[in-house]
Amino acid sequence: MTNTLSDHIRTILFNRVPEVTLAFWVIKILSTTTGETVADYLNTTLGLGLAITSWVMTGLLIVVLIAQFMTKRYASGVYWSVVVLISVVGTLLTDTLTDVFGVQLWLSTVVFSALLAVTFGIWFARERTLSIHSIFTRRREAFYWVAILFTFSLGTAAGDLITEGFGLGYLVGTILFAALIGVIAIARFAFRANVVACFWAAYILTRPLGASMGDLLAQDPAAGGLGLGTTVTSAVFLVVIIGVATYLGVKVRRQRALATVESDELVPAAA
Template identity: 70%
Template sequence: MFGQIISDRGHDHRMTSERLTTLLTNRVPEITIAFWVIKILSTTTGETFADYLDGDVGLGLQLTAIVMGGLLVIALIAQFATRRYTPGVYWTVVVLISIVGTLLTDLLTDVVGVPLWVSTAVMVVLLGTTFAIWFARERTLSIHSIVTRRREAFYWVAILLTFALGTAVGDLVTESFGLGYLWGVILFGSLIGLVALARFVFGMNAVLSFWIAYILTRPFGASLGDLLSQKHAHGGLGFGTTMTSVVFLGVIVALTVYLGVAVRRQRAAVEGAPVVEPAQ
């Protein structure tokens, strides 16, 4: 990781040219605590901001989906135009894709009338198919080697489907099953904790654990967003979609600015590290 390389002062900073190339050209961020914090915040923002545009502003689901879909296309064009991971552009795409993923499931449920369990099953199949094609073409599902635009295309399709799937699962559990937002936060938070335990204590496969956690953070963040924003009568704390969205967006912007500064410093340190070739 970038952070590991610059924080282990006094250690051997030499690395292979292959490792250096990966660090300097990967188009997505390293997995750190900041990554997961922003991911959960963007998920919560996706839930509350979609509700804000749909209900408070009165755009309706379909117009909201069109507007957010258009903004997502613009952000993706900017992301694919970058040479490597750029925090501001990358996290803008994540926030927008979280909104669009939420709206995709909401459209299926509220406009088309597809039951949540059917939406969940469909998203599972689509995500599984995406992973199968991705692996067949690239022989890896690791996000540590997203160094080509084709791999990145698979990555963003998978990310969109994880948001849509997480929305369907979250709504199915908290609303259709009547669990409620607070218990939804507890349930999905506990599941994320179990995945972390399986990964770091029992050695669960890193790629598998990442994608399971990524899916689970969507219903966790959505349940958290609904808990904070919905009215007391609906099982929430009543802070409203506007306040929740603004506060969480503010935190996301602050963390993104911090990461932008940190990444520039880290890359400068990495570029100055001695490079060695692996023994044949």
């Protein structure tokens, strides 16, 4: 049956990750911001400490990842829960290396860049593609989530290096990373740059963009922020994430209903 289906219908019916739309990027950026603020809230505001916070969030991530791999195809609620939790864990991983083991941010940036490159290399060698439009198997999805984890850790390290290590501040960092994403968008749509390369480059940059936004909103004015606090920032962004993710879930269900009808019409025609 699948041989008779168009690539678009196959993606709608069988892909295990969402379609890349404006709503996708909105949730992605907000989830990275939430990852930054939630990590700070649990670690500092609640006083759990870096170690306990890391173990708790890693445990939750494992549980939700198991639920994700048990699904037959993309499920909005489960998928975005994984993204939010993996953003927190990725942040905590970099923070642990910096605060506990004293690894400098430039070195973390280099290490996570290398790990991400190795992940992409193995993924491509095994699957011959890095496209997220064909995540039809659990092995491809495993590569996908490993890459996502390293993009969050890399984005955290690079973002902190630029905003804090180089002393540019959260506002300048937010503007800088937004501008870089804008350059990628121009390269993709104006100059037809490779879609897969543009996607992953933008995905990496949304992490420091979201982190800079989170720090800009949450940190005290004395530290260069607006002073909203991690509680308010996390709560507001989580509400928006839930709302947009719910919209995407409804949209996907409608698309699948139409795609199912189209696929049923294609099979008799091919026969």
